[in-house]
Amino acid sequence: MPTYILGIESSCDDTSASVMCDGKVLSNLIANQEIHKSFGGVVPELASRAHQQNIIPVVNQAIINANIDKNQLNAIAYTRGPGLLGSLLVGSSFSKSLSIGLNIPLIEVNHMQAHLLAHFIEDCGDEKPVFPFVGITISGGHTQIVLVKDYFDMEIIGETLDDAIGETFDKCGKTLGLPYPAGPHIDRHSKNGDPEKFKFTKPKVGGLNYSFSGLKTGFMRYIQKEKNIEDNFISKELENLCASLQLTIVEILYEKVILAIKQTGINRVVFGGGVSCNSGIIEKFKQNENIENYKSYFPKFEYTTDNAAMIAMVGYLKYKNNDFSSIEKSAQARFKF
Ligand code: KG4
Ligand code: ZN
Numbered sequence: 033m034p035t036y037i038l039g040i041e042s043s044c045d046d047t048s049a050s051v052m053c054d055g056k057v058l059s060n061l062i063a064n065q066e067i068h069k070s071f072g073g074v075v076p077e078l079a080s081r082a083h084q085q086n087i088i089p090v091v092n093q094a095i096i097n098a099n100i101d102k103n104q105l106n107a108i109a110y111t112r113g114p115g116l117l118g119s120l121l122v123g124s125s126f127s128k129s130l131s132i133g134l135n136i137p138l139i140e141v142n143h144m145q146a147h148l149l150a151h152f153i154e155d156c157g158d159e160k161p162v163f164p165f166v167g168i169t170i171s172g173g174h175t176q177i178v179l180v181k182d183y184f185d186m187e188i189i190g191e192t193l194d195d196a197i198g199e200t201f202d203k204c205g206k207t208l209g210l211p212y213p214a215g216p217h218i219d220r221h222s223k224n225g226d227p228e229k230f231k232f233t234k235p236k237v238g239g240l241n242y243s244f245s246g247l248k249t250g251f252m253r254y255i256q257k258e259k260n261i262e263d264n265f266i267s268k269e270l271e272n273l274c275a276s277l278q279l280t281i282v283e284i285l286y287e288k289v290i291l292a293i294k295q296t297g298i299n300r301v302v303f304g305g306g307v308s309c310n311s312g313i314i315e316k317f318k319q320n321e322n323i324e325n326y327k328s329y330f331p332k333f334e335y336t337t338d339n340a341a342m343i344a345m346v347g348y349l350k351y352k353n354n355d356f357s358s359i360e361k362s363a364q365a366r367f368k369f
Contacts, residue, residue, distance in 0.1 A: 039344025043115025109347020190240025
């Protein structure tokens, strides 16, 4: 008998629903919230309101696109955390109600675990990573180095002490006048720029931890200073600024990942999260595989940013383990694994 899992993701500003059959994605719908663009970042109250408007049509369409009837679903997997509480509450309340209505089990999912386990979606890549591996979660809210011994045996061995890597892209991009989220725009402009034109200070943080706030502040101050001297500094140098900023971020990320490989003795590095589609990061890690003797894994583009297929994937893995959740469990803005 095939197992059908409905995945629901609402941790930040994307409302997403996916139907999965035995690890294969039948549908994966994402409703982006355009409203935040005019504010230059996610406004939590507006995000939860938009989730409320989107959730029923998105789930309904995901079931239609999967070409199944909702009564065929075996379980509902939802993001319990981490994320914005108001956003999480919409997805979690809806999932609980639907599981009661359909009389099927509920499965709670940790969003950050899901970013890494997205690699096990059937069409995510040609080769599945073998355990143990070093997991790197890089998104708008997180920057973590995770020792992944098994699907649900994960330990954070390094993380950012302040800003997340995606947040750094977004906030520096905002200074350059780029729309939110600025990460993809910086990536695009970088392609035509000189990455060596500007030098930005890198942090000095011990162990496997990161820090990005110094780079962000230094970048913003530099831009302001140059703008005061020359009005059109940004438009003249946009591509070079993007390329130089991106290279600095990539180098900061790279250095600690290599340290993690050396410290753990594990040479498989598995990326997850919205920033893992960054072309500079992919290029750097692919180029150096033979030099540093590791193999890097990047998810297929549609499974990098927030999506419900990765939630359904974790749901399927937990379903096979009979690992179900109770409706009494509440959404968790901070949710450790
Ligand atoms: O995982 P995600 O969709 O949401 C969170 O859980 O935060 O990640 C969103 C982040 C944003 O900061 C966005 O700017 C960044 O991913 N991002 C990128 C790229 N595409 C998305 N950052 C750099 N380069 C990209 N190509
Ligand atoms: Zn995410």
